[in-house]
Amino acid sequence: MPFLINQAAEATSKAFQPVYRDGYGLSRTQWRVLAITGRYQAISSRDICLIAHEEKSRVSRAVSALVAEGLIEKSGGEVDKRIELLTLSAKGRDLYQEIGQSAQAFDAKLQSLLGPDRDAQLRDLLTDLHVALDQLTPK
Amino acid sequence: MPFLINQAAEATSKAFQPVYRDGYGLSRTQWRVLAITGRYQAISSRDICLIAHEEKSRVSRAVSALVAEGLIEKSGGEVDKRIELLTLSAKGRDLYQEIGQSAQAFDAKLQSLLGPDRDAQLRDLLTDLHVALDQLTPK
DNA sequence: ACAAAACGGTTGCAAATGCAACTTGTTGTG
């Protein structure tokens, strides 16, 4: 089963990679950070880590790169000075919208490949699995 | 959806990793190669690549490491001199059996977490997705 | 029959990754 799910995951990744990578020169993690920042408006690196289940060093470097590209802006935290609050720049918002479009198109394509009901089923099962595993590993 | 499946895949990987990694010092790819070689008795690197959908350089290095550990044996091809045929050593077979046990136990655990029917469903959907994606990307 | 293309496998190298140590700032406890 690990085999199975990994293969499916890799295939999915590889299939969508061209969009953000060849199209905009972003790494997978960079795109994720961009997407999450876009969805949450203002968010800390830490929360991105929690949401995306990513290493904090990975996120940190992705953020640096995105800031260097002028896609994301950091604003030192108001209350807690350790926290760097992240927001999209205008340019970042544009890119987020643009890739977001493609992402939705891709999702739609997947859905049409599997059929809508099976697609929904799969989503269900995956989240279930994820949750089950998370509580299996007490960390 | 890419998010979803990747998270689930990573969670699954992380949950089983300790067995081969902490227990036997194998990388994920090494374990895969060992498993596939065990299942097919005698197989070439190339076929492992095809079956596991892995990079050939990754497989090559994993094989080298396994040979160095005395788990796998290479025998230069008979007909085609390019091919290196891989077989498990006695030690390799033992390890394969041993980890295989744990793998089955892990699979059983997953199955009990999801319920047998949902588990089967998930397998179905994952292979479907994988197939669909493979033909979506003409390569 | 022979040059060109293709193939199995290895290797070099730049980039990505994981982990732990570290910096700076916060919180809790005596």
Add this chain to the structure above:
DNA sequence: CACAACAAGTTGCATTTGCAACCGTTTTGT
């Protein structure tokens, strides 16, 4: 209030990775 434990984020370093170039071998087209 001081001091230890802890948290956010960064960075250094060893290892892994992906990609492309490469070597010897086989197949293909003409």
